[in-house]
Amino acid sequence: MEINKFERYWLIAVGLTLGAFIAATIVAVTVFGIRLPSPVERVNPQRLDQTIFASPGVRKIADNRYEAVIVAKSWAFNAGPEAGSPPVLRFPRRSQVTFYVTSQDVMHGFQIEGHTINLELVPGQVARATVNFNRPGEYNIICNHYCGAGHHVMYGTIIVE
Amino acid sequence: MASITLPQLIEVPGTPGTLKLVQRERLMIGAHIITAMLALMSGIFMGPFQAFHRSPTFIQYFPTIPVFTYYYQAVTVHGVMNALFFTTFFIIGFCYFVVERSLQRPIKSVLVGWAAYALMTIGLVIMLITILGAPQQSAVLYTFYPPNIAPALFYIGLVLLVVGSWLASANIFLTYRDWKREHPNERVPLAVFAILVNFIVWCVATIGVAVEVLFMLLPASLGILKTTDPQLARTLFWFFGHPLVYFWLLPAYVSWYTMLPRQAGGRLFSEPLARVAFLMFLVFSVPVGLHHQFSDPGVSASSKGIHTLLTLIVSVPSFMTAFNVGAALESAARNRGAKTLFDWPFKQKWGDPVVAAQLAGMLLFIAGGFSGLINASAQLNATIHNTSWVPAHFHQTLGGGVTLTYIAILYWLLPAIRGRALFSKPLALAQVFTWLIGMTLFGLAMGEAGLQGAPRRAITGQAPYLSPAAAFWLDMTAVSGVILMISSVLLYVNFFGTLFLSRQPAPAGEVPIETVSSDRTSPLWLERWGIWLGALGVLLLIAYGPVFAEVLDFQEGWNILRYMPTSNAPMP
Numbered sequence: 001m002e003i004n005k006f007e008r009y010w011l012i013a014v015g016l017t018l019g020a021f022i023a024a025t026i027v028a029v030t031v032f033g034i035r036l037p038s039p040v041e042r043v044n045p046q047r048l049d050q051t052i053f054a055s056p057g058v059r060k061i062a063d064n065r066y067e068a069v070i071v072a073k074s075w076a077f078n079a080g081p082e083a084g085s086p087p088v089l090r091f092p093r094r095s096q097v098t099f100y101v102t103s104q105d106v107m108h109g110f111q112i113e114g115h116t117i118n119l120e121l122v123p124g125q126v127a128r129a130t131v132n133f134n135r136p137g138e139y140n141i142i143c144n145h146y147c148g149a150g151h152h153v154m155y156g157t158i159i160v161e
Numbered sequence: 162m163a164s165i166t167l168p169q170l171i172e173v174p175g176t177p178g179t180l181k182l183v184q185r186e187r188l189m190i191g192a193h194i195i196t197a198m199l200a201l202m203s204g205i206f207m208g209p210f211q212a213f214h215r216s217p218t219f220i221q222y223f224p225t226i227p228v229f230t231y232y233y234q235a236v237t238v239h240g241v242m243n244a245l246f247f248t249t250f251f252i253i254g255f256c257y258f259v260v261e262r263s264l265q266r267p268i269k270s271v272l273v274g275w276a277a278y279a280l281m282t283i284g285l286v287i288m289l290i291t292i293l294g295a296p297q298q299s300a301v302l303y304t305f306y307p308p309n310i311a312p313a314l315f316y317i318g319l320v321l322l323v324v325g326s327w328l329a330s331a332n333i334f335l336t337y338r339d340w341k342r343e344h345p346n347e348r349v350p351l352a353v354f355a356i357l358v359n360f361i362v363w364c365v366a367t368i369g370v371a372v373e374v375l376f377m378l379l380p381a382s383l384g385i386l387k388t389t390d391p392q393l394a395r396t397l398f399w400f401f402g403h404p405l406v407y408f409w410l411l412p413a414y415v416s417w418y419t420m421l422p423r424q425a426g427g428r429l430f431s432e433p434l435a436r437v438a439f440l441m442f443l444v445f446s447v448p449v450g451l452h453h454q455f456s457d458p459g460v461s462a463s464s465k466g467i468h469t470l471l472t473l474i475v476s477v478p479s480f481m482t483a484f485n486v487g488a489a490l491e492s493a494a495r496n497r498g499a500k501t502l503f504d505w506p507f508k509q510k511w512g513d514p515v516v517a518a519q520l521a522g523m524l525l526f527i528a529g530g531f532s533g534l535i536n537a538s539a540q541l542n543a544t545i546h547n548t549s550w551v552p553a554h555f556h557q558t559l560g561g562g563v564t565l566t567y568i569a570i571l572y573w574l575l576p577a578i579r580g581r582a583l584f585s586k587p588l589a590l591a592q593v594f595t596w597l598i599g600m601t602l603f604g605l606a607m608g609e610a611g612l613q614g615a616p617r618r619a620i621t622g623q624a625p626y627l628s629p630a631a632a633f634w635l636d637m638t639a640v641s642g643v644i645l646m647i648s649s650v651l652l653y654v655n656f657f658g659t660l661f662l663s664r665q666p667a668p669a670g671e672v673p674i675e676t677v678s679s680d681r682t683s684p685l686w687l688e689r690w691g692i693w694l695g696a697l698g699v700l701l702l703i704a705y706g707p708v709f710a711e712v713l714d715f716q717e718g719w720n721i722l723r724y725m726p727t728s729n730a731p732m733p
Contacts, residue, residue, distance in 0.1 A: 025538055
């Protein structure tokens, strides 16, 4: 089968483009540390009281390092009594926060504006992601997976001070 | 439908011997196309009202959606009817027509063809009644993820559609087998080659959704299963969900590769490479589903990496198509007097709705292709996953490239079947360009809103968290909805006008189908389907074996029975 000269050039250009995309993907993982979610643990969504999700909230684990445990339920995020509802979480600038989030009922989503964290909350699965908050400001946590009539009012706020 | 009279047959100029299609088969193809357009009509007019609900400004003036009581019920109708029923009916009708004309023989079994049509139509009716009858419970959208469980009839409607499509696939495969027996050393015409690839992809892909519906969702809906595993269900769905988009796309490619060059007045640049491109779709379009699940917690990052690579590979045949079809269009323009490097896109038949619709579709599809590459890049996905960027993307691809090409096909196929000229060419042109403008604005506005954090599938017009920038772009989305509403009305005026009002006879020679392959260089082993199915099997094992092992988690038993009780979210 004969391949025309111009078509060959085109295919080389396509190869280089896709190579650049692959390289960018690898750089994103290795240099910028943007990791995709990977399995953490399974939980029974009806027995969350026997897991870390029994008491949602933010815990400081080291200097500028925090753990946030959050339960999504139609149609609110529960980040503990201190955070209120809809929850407001405050972190100092340059803090690193690891979120542990799960859903207690249907599918939900967990996205923080302006940051590379975007999780599907699948009932039965623990979703984990680590985020660096470097820019002061207010960022919404948005449920971005359809979860019923109150989906569009399911949100929270993160304030980076 | 029964009142439509059909001419006995249509002269096919330039083909050896006129094809004798009997009337009842033409009626069958017509039934598929008309049902497809009715399904689209029931879904398409909900679109603009959804856009109004997404806009903080427009929702004040349009606080309700006609016919439907629940916003997500309208979203469900829009998705299920446009993406599942319209496409499947249209593709099957169009592919029957191409196979019959191209191979110059009737499809294998007219009886099976009608049986398939009947199953799918019953499925369509059941689906519409279910969605209308159970506003909240059946609002599971066209992705129907558990633990939201719809009424059993919703799934039965889907099953009937898929089983019908399997019968149609078998009909097409057997027609090809009969032809091949009579022509063992001939290359099958490119259009049929592509159609075979398309239905092979469809049959492999639908295994995933069939398992999900038959063994998880339907039993759960009937109360036989008390629990379900949403992670497993999502994985099965996306095994089906991505190849589904190629099932929509490849018939459009059939038109671009095998019909548009002739319609535009040129010739295809390279037929062998077209065949290679289609075979790449056969092998690579199924093992890529995880790029819809980059944000899923229950699937390992390494498997997601493999699917990222395969997704980038499946963009190669589309790039090949861009070159091949682009070169064909250039040759057409050169024949029409284009001289310089960049004047050929302008020297096209922009005044011919059949050509213009496909060119407009391509422009949208190019934007959709690049927004798709962004989606497929695992980390970039984190900024746009589940935001309105995603519907922007698939309205550029499915709503733009694919649908405009189907409309182009409709503009010559409907007259050919009806035996009457298109009702109005100026209306058709106006429809094409308003669609292009509307969908371009929709893609831009929804994409920008998504980058500003606006989620997909939400009444963002009433969301408390919307930023001013997102609100502005969602208002622009509503404006695009108005433009697309006008375009849709024009489409249906022409559709019903051609069916009932047109008095001119259909112009001769407008059926752009090749009956003998002009290709003399493609190796015959490209048609050894066993090789390619084998390659697909190996790739599926590599790409999906570890995923299902992980999701099923055999260590703790078959987890299909684990976890979530099944219910829809309650209303306040």
